[in-house]
Amino acid sequence: MAALTTTKDRYLAEFEALERQGALRSPSWLTPLRRSALARFAAAGFPTTRDEDWRYTNLAPLVASAFRPAEGVAAVGLLPTTLERLSVGATGWPRLVFVNGRYSARHSSPGPLPVGVRLSSLAEAMTIDGDVVARHLARHAGWDANVFADLSTAFARDGAFLHLPAKTSSETPIELLFVATTPGVLAQPRILVVAGPHSRATVVEHYVGLTDDAYFTNAVTEVVAGPGASLDHYTLQEQGAGAFHVATVHAALEGDSAFSACAATFGGRLNRTTLTLRFGGESGQGALSGLYVVGGHQHVDHHVTVDHAVPRCSSRQLYKGVLDGSARAVFNGRVIVRPDAQKTDANQTNKHLLLSDGVEVDSKPQLEIFANDVKCTHGAAEGQLAPEAIFYLRSRGLADATARTLLTLGFAREIVDRIAVEPIRAYLDGTLRARLRAARATKEMS
Template identity: 40%
Template sequence: MVAVVEDLNARLRGFESLRERAAGEPEWLQRRRRPALERFFALGIPTVKNEEYKYTNLSALPQVEFFDAPPAADTSAAAYRGLGGFTLRFDSGRLAAADGEVPQGVSVRSIAERLRNDPDGLESLLGACAAFEDHALAARNTACFEDGAVIEVAPGAVVEEPIHLVFAAASAVSNARVLIAAGRNSQVRVIESYIGAGKYWTNAVTEVYAGENAVVEHYRAQLESVEAFHTGCFQAVQERASKVSTFSLSFGAAVARNDINTRLNGEGCECALDGLYAVKGGQHVDHHTAIDHVMPHCNSHQLYKGVLDGSATGVFNGKIFVRRNAQKTDAIQNNKNLLLSDKADINTKPQLEIDANDVRCTHGATIGQLDAAALFYMQSRGIDVERARNLLTYAFAADALERIRLEPLRTHFENLLLRTFADKTEDRQGVTEWRP
């Protein structure tokens, strides 16, 4: 019991500055933050006793808050530039730099700046999608975030140039916050990149509100330091005939946990949740998805592929809820894993709850190793076994990247993949090195 009290006191120290900062914020936000903090303390950082975190151990997180600030991330690296469009860089969740021109039809601003100068219109959006009742980490972010990006797309605006948000870790804990609000008939593309060096914790929340007939294309490149903790929550709410896609690339972090949720609130919605994770050594990666089919005639599509080497561990848990009213739902879920080592481990679990009777829901999960017959076939043509392994691994993983419609980003991800698995494959035909 003493230990618990001490732990609580220790944790509270990290939040002393919150009260002070909140004083300058609009009252509606203060009213939102307080219950979030209370909720976080009530729930605490999830332990493995929590069914949703059974295989993902976050017990080191309370300590990580007191670590020294990590060394500055190298934001000049090619990986964070060169996609065109407009880039905002955040250091530990606070706006640090802007680059490029804001495309027509969209407003991209710092949340802190927007709150300071014209908070009107934000009340109905900020914190509206990201529920934290049952989500301690989203609650913590809601209580603590200082800044972040707010992207508002005007009704009818089609924004082709991507908006790139780079989150670099510069302190022990970063609360990254993103709000995307796409107006009626609008279209927008947003990329989030997470980078850093050393040991730290990024706790990110992205809220997406897709208005009627809006199209939101969202990409997330989690390239944190391999010593870091990354917890990310993506939460979308979709109105009638809207389309949301989110791709999660997860290569970094010692422990990564991604919660990806969308609520299909109107008829005729579509959502595509896809991802690729590639981990090795002692890394751990966890994707928890949840799609809530509330209304009829909605489609959802999921493809998550994973490559696990060394003694890496992974989790995929895909929930699909089909409510009573959600007739003609068409939901497809797939999770495919490639284990490159005997010590690598994956726990994959589909979870379907279907209350409607005229629906099509399919799910599949595979765990496999490299095909020995294919390896021998390649060897028999003169290709050495290591190279053959790399090629087959690349081929398995690259298939997931087909889901990315933003061509330069797909190429960039392919290059990251090549660097991860095959040094020599960089001369691969059709893949040009992406340089800023």
């Protein structure tokens, strides 16, 4: 317990220090938000496995490590070839680049964008688009329920801001690249997407680690979708082997809006994504999906909450995991259908492919249905590669390892194929194949 208190106190002390230095100099509206978030964090501290939401995800290794806030780390430059390699989209996609959590203007190319659309670092937005940021940042219902979100709000400084005024749409996806190069850093990117009525955009968050030593990314993304807006959100996580990656995504949807999220997880030592989708207006649509391909001692935890607070909304969840080595997966899919939310249509599927005997899965649906005219389904399945399928492929001349890879790709295809944007699909497909090739090489060596 002493260790936990010490770590918490360390963050509190960092806060005081940064504030003294003026590093957290912020608009007047933000100061009380910071202080109350910090107070909540101080009161709650880091969760332990006694906490129901963290029962299967032990944060002790994260809490035991000392991470320096990104503010204190010298700026690091990236080689053009590195940037090129890490680009998901074509040149010409608007792109913001963050190195060790800090916005890097010289690596970024925030345009071209349609007239009226704003894409900038959050720090810049706090000055220039202050009222939009002030209206939305950490303001939405249920926002304060998560200690990591509080930690983010307390230190909120750097990150990305996207504002789509009414009826604007960015045809080219917007890429946010977060590169970690330096061990021991705590990066807290804060992403705010405000989509006005009937606007449309695709946002890709891409996390890459260029070091396999420990570092900590605490990323928070808030999406606010106005009436009729449509937003597609992708997360490609290729953190380094020693990384702790905690992500909080919160989408607040107004009527007739659509939100999709697809999270692909390959890297990191400990991964936790807390995703909340809240329907605030009728006829909203949410499509949430995730693919995680992990091995070794990697840990992936998805906590998804879909809150059907109003009638006639539909939500889809499809999460698939490929686990090898001694990897561990946690999935908690909570669907709340409140008493007024008639004609809700919600489904949830979570499937795992287990490639070794050493893996562990804790998958739990959590349906809380308080309305009577609804359609809610859920399903979970775990399985290994079918020996008959392996033999079938081998009988056509494919090597055993090739057959296994092909079948594993087949398992993942359901997620990959639903990605509408070709460059994103191609990047994910390539990453997936490379990952399976590397896993095969490791297996053959051992």
